[in-house]
Amino acid sequence: MAVEAKKLGLWDSVRFLVTVVVPQLLRGSLAPSRFWLPILVRLNSGQWSAATINAFRRKYKCDRLWVHFVIQRTLLVLDGEGMAAVLNSDANQADPRLKAKSLRKLAPESVLISSGVNWRARRDFNEEVLDTPRRRHRHADAFIDVVFSEVDRLLDGCPEASLDWRDFRALARRISQQVLLGSECLRPELSTEVDHLVDRANWFFLPVCILHPGYLASFYGKIRKALQDRNALSRCLLRQSAEQYPQPPEADRVAVEDQVAFWVFVIRDALELHVTRTLALIAAHPQIQSRIRRDVAGASGNDLREAARLEFVECCVREQLRLWTPIPVLLRRVTDPFRLPDDDIDLVKGEQVMLYPGYYHRDPQVFGHLADQFCPEHAGAHLPPTYYFSDGRQRCAGQNLALLLVKFTLGALLAKYRFDLDGPKLDASCIPVLYDHFHVRFRATGEAAVHANQGARGARRTCHA
Numbered sequence: 001m002a003v004e005a006k007k008l009g010l011w012d013s014v015r016f017l018v019t020v021v022v023p024q025l026l027r028g029s030l031a032p033s034r035f036w037l038p039i040l041v042r043l044n045s046g047q048w049s050a051a052t053i054n055a056f057r058r059k060y061k062c063d064r065l066w067v068h069f070v071i072q073r074t075l076l077v078l079d080g081e082g083m084a085a086v087l088n089s090d091a092n093q094a095d096p097r098l099k100a101k102s103l104r105k106l107a108p109e110s111v112l113i114s115s116g117v118n119w120r121a122r123r124d125f126n127e128e129v130l131d132t133p134r135r136r137h138r139h140a141d142a143f144i145d146v147v148f149s150e151v152d153r154l155l156d157g158c159p160e161a162s163l164d165w166r167d168f169r170a171l172a173r174r175i176s177q178q179v180l181l182g183s184e185c186l187r188p189e190l191s192t193e194v195d196h197l198v199d200r201a202n203w204f205f206l207p208v209c210i211l212h213p214g215y216l217a218s219f220y221g222k223i224r225k226a227l228q229d230r231n232a233l234s235r236c237l238l239r240q241s242a243e244q245y246p247q248p249p250e251a252d253r254v255a256v257e258d259q260v261a262f263w264v265f266v267i268r269d270a271l272e273l274h275v276t277r278t279l280a281l282i283a284a285h286p287q288i289q290s291r292i293r294r295d296v297a298g299a300s301g302n303d304l305r306e307a308a309r310l311e312f313v314e315c316c317v318r319e320q321l322r323l324w325t326p327i328p329v330l331l332r333r334v335t336d337p338f339r340l341p342d343d344d345i346d347l348v349k350g351e352q353v354m355l356y357p358g359y360y361h362r363d364p365q366v367f368g369h370l371a372d373q374f375c376p377e378h379a380g381a382h383l384p385p386t387y388y389f390s391d392g393r394q395r396c397a398g399q400n401l402a403l404l405l406v407k408f409t410l411g412a413l414l415a416k417y418r419f420d421l422d423g424p425k426l427d428a429s430c431i432p433v434l435y436d437h438f439h440v441r442f443r444a445t446g447e448a449a450v451h452a453n454q455g456a457r458g459a460r461r462t463c464h465a
Contacts, residue, residue, distance in 0.1 A: 024329055049433070078356055078363075080366060084385065110255075110262045129240045129259075147175055163444055164440060180238050185236075267398070275413075280421055288374070292414050314407045330390060331353070
């Protein structure tokens, strides 16, 4: 029997705009907003959005709804089967107007907002450099050495330390730049400029010329110079990119500079966001932290290269991604007519489809009593399909690299220190829909301090690398 997509009434359309669309835009269309996220957490906007969608499902008895998302008529798909069908279809592209307006302020020719033959060339390039088909990147050992060196530098052998988001931001910047440019190669000005560009890209409705005159040209000039200096590059992503960097640039269908520009942002963002938030969840669950620390206790970099030691850490990362899906809304532009399974609505070229994995990943009808709980022991085969890396031909090309960097950073931290979450506190019985990681605070206690604390309290310091 066909499933009919229902259209929201006028009042429900206003409610959808106020409780779902506006909070999503305020959170940031490209990266979490340091200004708006704490406010949205205090307002409990995540629960508002979920309550609105729950009410619509009860009222319309349907998981596919016609809504207006940023003035465009859009099919909202809430069920897993429908999302999988859209993501695995060749009849849509991940380059709708809103996404394109944001990303053009950072990487105008990024694969994420490309289509046709350009998309194919850029996708192949991303998969080759990021080593997408392989579970482990060809330069994984060099990247892991960077991770352990930077974690040691962050904690500097202190028996106890206080850490906050600024420390994890600095750690993410140093690791990501060396993954891109090579060991010991750091260019802080790249981070400064990409921060400016990303902040402005979140304001998708303002023109480029108003937001950052000169910043984009300066940023790309530094990328161009690094790509041209091939002799200085070894065992890093830019080395592989430089090998395919053509002359003249205008003949470059791959748009190497634009792909690299996006990596500068997204690798750092993945480390900064997912290390911090996963560590907060681990610290809020003492039994899980104890299990991880037993797995990695006293392990060096070589020891942690054994895959089995970090399997459970990866499960923790995946659970964090489910609970706090980094891109809670996925938009697709229909490029060829197609129909969803069991649906009597034909989608035509030019229409927009909105998937809401951030809601689906917390749906009790799908995940049962685990929907709002941090349960890494059930991650993977024991849970329904998840879409935090998207899926199908347009899935995240760098997901394996991101997971490798995040889990080894967490493994390196937890191998030497126990972490207590000072705030914001988390209720282990019900993880909130939104979490303010910008104000996170940890107490890190090394093994020596644990033993010393049985007698006298050890020294303590605050780190801001």
